[in-house]
Amino acid sequence: MKTTYSLLFILLLFQCSYVNSQTKNSKENPSDKVDALIAKYNFKNGPGFSVAVIKNGAIVYKKGFGIANLEYGTPITPTTVFQIASVSKQFTAFAILLLEQEGKLSLEDDIRKYLPEMVDYGHKITLRNLANHTSGIRDNTALANLIGTNEADLLSNEQAVKLITSQKGLNFIPGEEYEYCNSGYILLAEIVKRISGQSFADFAKAKIFNPLKMKNSQVVDDPETIIKNRAYSYHKYNNIYCKSILNHSFVGSTNLNTTTEDLCLWTMNFEKKNIGNDAIFNKMKEKGKLNNGELIPYGLGIENRTYKGLNVLFHGGGDADYGSYILRIPEHNFSVVFLCNSHLFHPLDFVYNIVDFYLNDKETKTNSKPIFDQNLLKSFVGDYEVFPGYIVSISKENDTLFHLAKGDTISNRVKLIQTGDYEFTYPNLPHSKFVFNKTNGQITEFLKWHISDFSYKGKRIEIKEFDTEKINLNELVGLYYNAELNTTYKFIIKENNLIATHSRNSDAIFTAFQPDLFVSNLGEIEVIRNEQNKVIGFYLMTQGIRKIKFEKMNDK
Template identity: 40%
Template sequence: MKNGLILVLFAFMTISGCNTATQNESTAYDDRIDGIFTGFDDANKPGAAVAVVKDGEIVFKKGYGSANMEYDIPVTPSTVFHIASVSKQFTVFAILLLAEEGKLNFDDDIRKHIPEVPDFGKTITLRHLAAHTSGLRDQWNLLALAGWRLDDVITKEHVMKLVAAQNELNFDPGEEFTYSNTGFTLLAETVARVSGQSFAEFTKARVFDPLGMSSTLFYDDHEKIVKNRSYSYYNTGNGYKKSVLSYANVGATSLFTTVEDLSLWAMNFETPKVGSKEIIEQMNTLAQLNNGETFGGAYGQFVGDYKGLKQIQHGGADAGYRTYLARFPDQKFAVAVFSNYADANPGALALRVADVFLGDQMTTEQQEQAAIPDFITLSEEDMGSFAGSYWNESGVYARKIYFKNDTLRYFRGENNESPLMPIDQNTFQMLNVEVDLKVKFEEKGDKKTMIVTIDNGDPIVSEQFEPLDYSRADLAGFTGVFYSDELSTAYTLIMRNDSLIATHPRHSDFSLTPIKEDMFSADRWYFGNVRFERNLDNSISGFRVSSGRVRNLLFEKEED
């Protein structure tokens, strides 16, 4: 009996000791993750939620800060967020479910299912749409050019009418990768038409309910009440304001979910309860261009390395919502980070969480390769020597480099600039971006070139130029009313204080700055650069706008 009692006590102590060790390990993780989210752990600020999946279960979940600042409602792991473009992987998944059932083919022409998509003379497949290689202009840029604010109520019908009015593509399908939200709106509409259900109904019945994602829905009605939802905010410098979102369109965006529910989705990639391993494999496979090259994009996701580990991820940003889901399939690990604060960087936060759990699986060499390089000190004179305007001919855009507050800055347009920190005499690291982006300056004759590399990819070269100095009389030749049939809208160009000004009934006025002959630049994200076209008599006939995800959109000059 005594020996038996000793054995029982020994067993109890052993079990107790194991539990204590596990508890200590868990507490250590908790403390380190809490440290990552210190900046959000304030009831008077917008917040964040995080969940970590390891080996098929949630091993950590927590909320920080405020989900609703007007009513002091805290963020919890059960708080519902709009997760923006993280929605896209669900849209591809829905298409592949129907393909597996033989109801459509991933290589179908989109016009087979949505005949009102214009015939551009080139076949656009569902695969092209899912890989951002369709050439279709982006819906948000088009809407903004047409005079919409992104906090307007924007419905599926609005987007579909805009698509139906397009006359041109950015490029031939499959030739390039350019991110296009339009393609995913069309994919969601394809699911609806083939299944006979709304996209929200189909995904609820076929994905969310089977996975137990009880707080998840595609939000296709801007007036719908959603329990436990968060609202988004931005900082004005003098306090916070609401960042309003009234979307009523789905596919490219508008998934409402929690970090808990999204964890169930992440687990489905490892052990499919919905869909098949073949669907998962297809979604994770890198897409190819017509020339056989890959570009880091899969289908509704992006594939790359983080500190030597394979990462499959997507981020999202609408209004003040910022979201990120990262999966590390070889480690059976995933992390989701949501925030309702426009200045949040959930990708960086998620990867710091990944460091906590997976750091010991990265070799020293891999960690050094991924580390941000040491910065050096350059004089104001040295950094100022790189200031100027730079033109990229292939991308048809201008960038400005200028020195401000002891820092060199890379300026893309209104409220869109990034600081550059020197890592050698001519090379700079860009801060506050989710990629490894370096900017190098080189002399080319009497001018400089600016070479941008992203994640050690192909260099993007821009040449320094001096913006053309038009006289007032010359600028007056560009004035008039310019109308777009594709957008059903017009801009009026006028002279004001010796400057060429663009006006629109729904937008604030903005100036057009001369770059080169007949080429101007605007400081609006949606307007970009303007190339004027002329008649045989050399008079202005119209202009074409290029703004990143929209190229060469024609506005014709109306007769006086």
């Protein structure tokens, strides 16, 4: 009997031990998978990242990998401070909504109520237009590039505001289109400053960081600010790590410096609501609406998407070589925070894999192999202008589509991988695909090029044959000035090429694309002529700027 009891006791202990072990392993399994995913990367003597996972109001995973400062060998930890770039926009939208809740402004207000120096474009631009990227205002980054500044240059928020408010034209009528634009958030931060009487940095500290106990967070509006425990960003050149310099002090669109631990507090606040309320959070996640009623994926500082049947709220960012990403799945009280200090690590290679590890049983499964309608392929063939001067040529051979950038040799042609009737992966860029509009077999009028979380629309164009020998480059030689940018470009001919020179920018070689239409890495120019057919200027088009006019100053 004693032996029987002893055996039963041992079996009971074994069973309990087995159940506890299985429970423990079950709980640890997702974290183990995260570790296994990260173990594939080499962090020895190089940059890295910090990642955290929040589930049901608790941090279930947080670790740092790699080096924050290569000069001193400082390791990355969950308390390492990163510049989070465009993820900063969540905080700017939240600040505006706090002021709206206090009755100090409305999202439907005309921005000229707070920014009277803005040009009257003949169309009302609201604060909401700024916050959901439907304003039509030219992008600050593109404007700064044209005047010859880069991320290493000192450029203050005050200068950025002056540059934006000096613009006399819009890219489109407000509310007609959705086009991601940093300018809108720079202006929103300026509005917060003017209404509150505080700098945007001080407002964010008093109204957001302090109440949430985000002790290692600050908006940096002065590049000389000392930031303790800071990660610097790095890129590789000739297999050697180099520091990526970042001196811009724009706020609102970027320049929040924080940690994964602090961002966990921010993320958990969407459920706990220590500051803010349902009205604010619902406005942030609500999809924007165009004038025609079409919904866009962007809300206010938050974007929407569906991933394997899960409703995801997210925002990513990148400045210099910093990368950042916050992902939330509210219905499962689940979030991921990812910060890195090199583009060697792509946030999308991690965050959605982590979702799979933790929420696999909640995802929609698709096991069947798709069968594609090959008859549609011929309707996709053609030339599409994605950015001004950047033409995508889509060709077909047998049952395969190919991509070729206009001007490239056929050896650079890229085979597209079909993943749907209208969807094709572009393998030369991570997380990139082409999606054609549905046409029921008719000619496709446009495509969308998705690169990471961004989407760029390319419209089908007709390229006309013309005789390049008849182009008179000499009539384009001269100085061209734009008052909105207060900058001048000089066009010269060198080795039979039309060259645009600038006091700060590198020379740009312009190639004739169509009669009176030239393209370069600077953008696309359309020649302007008077009634006597004399060249009097040009319109320049580039990503973020649809059309800006330069006037010819002389004929030398």
